[in-house]
Amino acid sequence: MSAREPAWMDVSTLTTTTFGHRDLGWWGTLGFVVIEGMTLFICAMSYFYLRRNFALWPPGHTQLPGLTAPAIQCALMLLSWWPVRLADKAARQLDLAALRRWMIVMTLFGFAFCLLRWFEFQALHTRWDSDAYGSIVWLTLIFHTTLLVFEAGETATLTAMLHARPSERLFSDASDNALYWYFMTGVWIALAAMVYLVPLLRGVP
Amino acid sequence: MSGAVTPAVDAGGAREVQARLVAELDASWRDAPGLRGWLTTTDHKRIGRRYAATAFFFFLCGGVEAALMRLQLSRPENGFIGPDLYDRLFTTHGTTMMFLFAVPMMTAIGLYFVPLMVGARNVAYPRLNAFGYYTFLIGGLLLYVALFAGNGPADGWFSYVPLAGRDFSPDKGADVWSQTVTFTEIAGLIAAVEIIVTVFKCRAPGMSLARMPLFVWAMLVTSFMILFAMPWVATASMFLAMDRLINTHLFDPSGGGDALLWQHLFWFFGHPEVYIIFIPGLGMVSQIVGTFSRREVFGYPAIVLSMIATGILGFGLWVHHMFATGLPQMGASFFTAASAMITIPTGVQFFCWIATLWSGRPRLAVPLLFVLGFVATFLIGGLTGVMIASVPFDRQVHDTFFIVAHLHYVLIGGALFPLFGALHYWWPKLTGRLLDERLGRWQFWLFFIGVNVTFFPMHLLGLHGMPRRVYTYLAGTGWGGLNLLASIGAVTIAASVVVFLVAMWQSRRASAVAGSNPWDADSLEWATRSPPPYNFALVPVVTSRADSGPSPPANHPW
Numbered sequence: 070m071s072a073r074e075p076a077w078m079d080v081s082t083l084t085t086t087t088f089g090h091r092d093l094g095w096w097g098t099l100g101f102v103v104i105e106g107m108t109l110f111i112c113a114m115s116y117f118y119l120r121r122n123f124a125l126w127p128p129g130h131t132q133l134p135g136l137t138a139p140a141i142q143c144a145l146m147l148l149s150w151w152p153v154r155l156a157d158k159a160a161r162q163l164d165l166a167a168l169r170r171w172m173i174v175m176t177l178f179g180f181a182f183c184l185l186r187w188f189e190f191q192a193l194h195t196r197w198d199s200d201a202y203g204s205i206v207w208l209t210l211i212f213h214t215t216l217l218v219f220e221a222g223e224t225a226t227l228t229a230m231l232h233a234r235p236s237e238r239l240f241s242d243a244s245d246n247a248l249y250w251y252f253m254t255g256v257w258i259a260l261a262a263m264v265y266l267v268p269l270l271r272g273v274p
Numbered sequence: 275m276s277g278a279v280t281p282a283v284d285a286g287g288a289r290e291v292q293a294r295l296v297a298e299l300d301a302s303w304r305d306a307p308g309l310r311g312w313l314t315t316t317d318h319k320r321i322g323r324r325y326a327a328t329a330f331f332f333f334l335c336g337g338v339e340a341a342l343m344r345l346q347l348s349r350p351e352n353g354f355i356g357p358d359l360y361d362r363l364f365t366t367h368g369t370t371m372m373f374l375f376a377v378p379m380m381t382a383i384g385l386y387f388v389p390l391m392v393g394a395r396n397v398a399y400p401r402l403n404a405f406g407y408y409t410f411l412i413g414g415l416l417l418y419v420a421l422f423a424g425n426g427p428a429d430g431w432f433s434y435v436p437l438a439g440r441d442f443s444p445d446k447g448a449d450v451w452s453q454t455v456t457f458t459e460i461a462g463l464i465a466a467v468e469i470i471v472t473v474f475k476c477r478a479p480g481m482s483l484a485r486m487p488l489f490v491w492a493m494l495v496t497s498f499m500i501l502f503a504m505p506w507v508a509t510a511s512m513f514l515a516m517d518r519l520i521n522t523h524l525f526d527p528s529g530g531g532d533a534l535l536w537q538h539l540f541w542f543f544g545h546p547e548v549y550i551i552f553i554p555g556l557g558m559v560s561q562i563v564g565t566f567s568r569r570e571v572f573g574y575p576a577i578v579l580s581m582i583a584t585g586i587l588g589f590g591l592w593v594h595h596m597f598a599t600g601l602p603q604m605g606a607s608f609f610t611a612a613s614a615m616i617t618i619p620t621g622v623q624f625f626c627w628i629a630t631l632w633s634g635r636p637r638l639a640v641p642l643l644f645v646l647g648f649v650a651t652f653l654i655g656g657l658t659g660v661m662i663a664s665v666p667f668d669r670q671v672h673d674t675f676f677i678v679a680h681l682h683y684v685l686i687g688g689a690l691f692p693l694f695g696a697l698h699y700w701w702p703k704l705t706g707r708l709l710d711e712r713l714g715r716w717q718f719w720l721f722f723i724g725v726n727v728t729f730f731p732m733h734l735l736g737l738h739g740m741p742r743r744v745y746t747y748l749a750g751t752g753w754g755g756l757n758l759l760a761s762i763g764a765v766t767i768a769a770s771v772v773v774f775l776v777a778m779w780q781s782r783r784a785s786a787v788a789g790s791n792p793w794d795a796d797s798l799e800w801a802t803r804s805p806p807p808y809n810f811a812l813v814p815v816v817t818s819r820a821d822s823g824p825s826p827p828a829n830h831p832w
């Protein structure tokens with residue numbers, strides 16, 4: 070037998086349910102986070118690039134954006150981190166009852182975000198086709214809304230599955246879902262600062 | 275990781291256990307029967323093969339477009355193709371070659387071989403992989419359906435605004451282009467995530483990062499580049515579609531938008547794209563050089579670090595495509611320096627390969643022949659690259675045939691030569707049969723001569739002032755002779771591709787059966803049957819960098 074001949078290993082005893090970086094689903098979620106994070110980063114870069122073309126931002130007679138809806142949205146998003154943390158903890162402890170409970174709370178938050186997003190669009194006080202300012206703020210919101218709707222749908226589906234056909238696999242899915250949630254809400258708080266607060270500076274340096 | 279290490283060859287009892295395992299594996303990895311199984315397969319090898327076959331089909335389409343263009347340009351004031359069709363042809367050719375052939379072909383080979391080379395049974399997300407393939411297919415078909423319906427894009431492969439805006443391209447061509455790009459980039463991103471997670475999480479026990487074959491490293495670096503580059507063009511093309519469809523003003527100066535924004539977004543992807551195409555080629559070259567020099571590749575760490583450096587530097591160069599747009603002096607100098615710097619890691623790898631060949635016992639089989647072709651061709655492309663990295667020179671030859679010559683030397687040299695070499699090298703693994711050596715040599719020489727006869731004269735045409743993207747030229751310019759020469763070269767390239775098709779066809783029955791390791795290579799893909807079943811019946815344990823050892827032991831169940 071040659072010294073270079075391969076040996077083989079019995080891995081049938083390894084666990085199948087893992088969390089965090091041991092879980093393939095977690096890496097897939099991270100992939101989404103990077104790709105979608107890049108997309109939103111590109112929106113932000115384009116926002117500041119276009120801003121240089123204007124003496125006033127928002128331009129001309131455009132009203133400043135409203136702050137109420139976005140402020141409520143951001144507060145709600147921060148608040149949601151609490152049930153998300155508890156859901157993640159319940160998932161990691163394989164505690165089905167607690168996980169179901171917190172996932173229902175998260176689903177409600179998800180729907181509330183979508184509802185508030187409607188008012189956030191209204192608070193822009195401009196249209197996508199009025200000028201480059203309107204275009205970039207609308208598109209930033211639209212891109213992020215796709216994440217929001219997707220995440221609300223996924224959370225609702227996962228919650229339904231936890232009730233209908235609970236399986237061990239769903240625990241790590243729920244934990245990955247929490248990771249994505251932190252990303253989706255965290256990135257929005259940063260983008261909301263750009264979309265709703267930068268215009269308060271008015272003049273472009 | 276727990277679990278006992280068992281040597282492959284022990285008592286006869288092990289054989290029985292293995293046979294039972296194999297039967298079970300066969301049952302659990304088999305696809306559903308019939309058409310349904312064919313459509314829904316999640317086997318990375320079937321998907322990889324399909325991806326590669328589809329990309330190769332698009333290469334043939336791009337080749338036909340190139341042939342038509344060369345036919346048109348073969349003599350001055352030719353009336354074969356009019357300006358409108360010519361615009362659509364070069365746009366479709368460029369878009370096809372970049373988005374539907376070069377990148378997907380490389381990721382296809384990665385999706386097929388990376389799991390085998392790291393000792394896994396499949397990619398990390400098998401279903402997502404199938405989804406990625408279909409996304410790619412839809413994107414590609416969209417372009418060709420539109421072309422045949424008379425709505426092919428005509429704004430060049432980088433679809434610059436304002437030309438690609440609504441005012442100057444009122445038909446559906448630019449919309450088709452942006453959709454094709456969005457679809458294929460999503461497919462590319464999926465493949466990248468697959469490869470990254472497969473490499474990070476699905477390696478066999480003992481396969482540390484420092485033991486991975488160089489091709490796996492190349493695909494890892496490429497995948498990271500895809501991850502950070504492709505979102506730019508995917509987002510930009512969505513922006514373009516929005517400008518065209520719902521009247522946003524991102525690239526439209528009349529609404530405060532900016533045409534240069536498009537160029538930045540595009541080239542921030544577009545330049546890394548070139549490295550995305552050619553870093554896998556570097557990986558292929560390293561595998562081939564190692565195997566056919568009959569020694570381990572010299573300077574493994576240096577090659578890995580060079581590829582990583584190339585991957586990072588590749589992101590610092592995008593502005594050199596925009597030297598003609600009136601940039602601040604300081605910026606231009608910076609990007610010139612960065613462009614010159616990227617030659618260093620590539621040079622390091624060249625020296626490592628030369629050292630390997632020098633100190634090994636090289637066997638000049640067809641794959642190695644293609645590697646030598648790569649070295650010569652890519653070198654010329656690299657040298658003209660250094661020339662146009664200098665702003666004053668670039669201003670002179672910008673938008674001339676000099677650029678067409680340069681880009682084909684780089685892309686054909688950096689991607690096609692390694693790719694053909696790799697196809698000859700891995701064909702036995704893919705199909706179980708060797709490609710004919712004599713036809714391979716014919717293919718190589720026709721290709722090598724054809725490429726140089728086609729593209730070398732284009733440097734001179736460019737220096738004489740012939741602009742790119744023109745459908746014809748006047749007889750008085752004196753460009754007829756060189757153009758005819760280039761067209762003759764294109765015929766030679768076509769002949770070489772035909773020889774390759776014949777060799778592939780012929781290998782189905784006529785050529786020699788390969789066995790599991792015909793080249794006596796040492797990476798893990800050669801440690802299983804050709805073509806591999808579900809990759810490895812037993813999880814292999816790796817103990818060194820060169821670990822597939824000789825062919826599987828005699829009492830292997832497969």
Ligand code: HEM
Pocket residue numbers: 337340341343344364365367368369371372376429430431432678681682685686689690728741742743744764767
């Ligand atoms: C195989 C033989 C090939 C031939 C004979 C060929 C020929 C041509 C010709 C005649 C043009 C148009 C020049 C002009 O009028 O501006 C062109 C453009 C181009 N080719 Fe090729 N080509 C070949 C292969 C490739 C490959 C393999 C790639 C990429 C991997 C490629 C990428 C491009 C690109 C990006 C353009 C620019 C399109 C544009 O201007 O928008 N070509 N080629």
